[in-house]
Amino acid sequence: MTFNGHLLNMIIREFSEKDIDEITVLMKKLCMLKGQEFDESRWRDSVENRLRKDSKLKVVIAFNKDTEEVLGMAHFSVRNTEKGFQIGVISNLIVIEEKRREGIGESLMRKGIEYFRENHINSVRLALKSTLDNAAKKLFLKLGFEPIFMIYELKL
Numbered sequence: 001m002t003f004n005g006h007l008l009n010m011i012i013r014e015f016s017e018k019d020i021d022e023i024t025v026l027m028k029k030l031c032m033l034k035g036q037e038f039d040e041s042r043w044r045d046s047v048e049n050r051l052r053k054d055s056k057l058k059v060v061i062a063f064n065k066d067t068e069e070v071l072g073m074a075h076f077s078v079r080n081t082e083k084g085f086q087i088g089v090i091s092n093l094i095v096i097e098e099k100r101r102e103g104i105g106e107s108l109m110r111k112g113i114e115y116f117r118e119n120h121i122n123s124v125r126l127a128l129k130s131t132l133d134n135a136a137k138k139l140f141l142k143l144g145f146e147p148i149f150m151i152y153e154l155k156l
Contacts, residue, residue: 009066010104012111015059015073020044022070023061030094033129056119060111062095062104071099074108076115088116088124093136101135109143127151 015023024040031038047059056078062071072095078086090112095104116124126145128136 009064010062010071010107011065012060012062012107015061019061019070020047023047023059023073026070026073026094026096027092029097030092033094058112058115060108062108069096071096072104072108074112076112078116078119078121085123086121088112088119088121090124090126093126105136106139106143109139113143 024044027043028038028040058076059073060076061073063069064071072093074093075091077089077091079089080086090109093105093108095108113124124145125148126140128140
């Protein structure tokens with residue numbers, strides 16, 4: 001059931017070890033969308049190590065509390081710039097395909113923005129591959145994000 005595009009039976013919570021299989025499936029899909037190879041064991045080791053070592057990394061999942069299905073995820077981290085400022089970074093945002101455009105991605109993004117505000121971070125960045133869905137671009141603009149630079153690549 002939805003209300004104004006938001007799932008009533010959805011909760012957003014921090015990732016726990018028991019979620020690793022579901023978010024691994026999501027990460028595989030995200031890499032496929034980006035045209036990147038996915039090394040599952042390397043990714044699992046990386047996320048587990050980063051979560052243990054980086055107190056400013058937060059992985060959240062959208063979860064259907066009725067079916068216990070993971071609907072989406074996002075990573076929020078804090079990085080230092082060359083000028084000594086801290087910025088928030090949102091990465092690995094993905095929602096399962098059959099649940100897109102139901103407000104899950106927006107809920108995950110708002111959770112990240114809230115996390116950065118609580119930690120006194122004044123700027124949040126994310127990278128968006130140019131070939132990705134226009135709905136993602138619309139969502140980021142709706143939330144107040146503005147494009148600040150473009151990256152061009154030449155594959156050799």
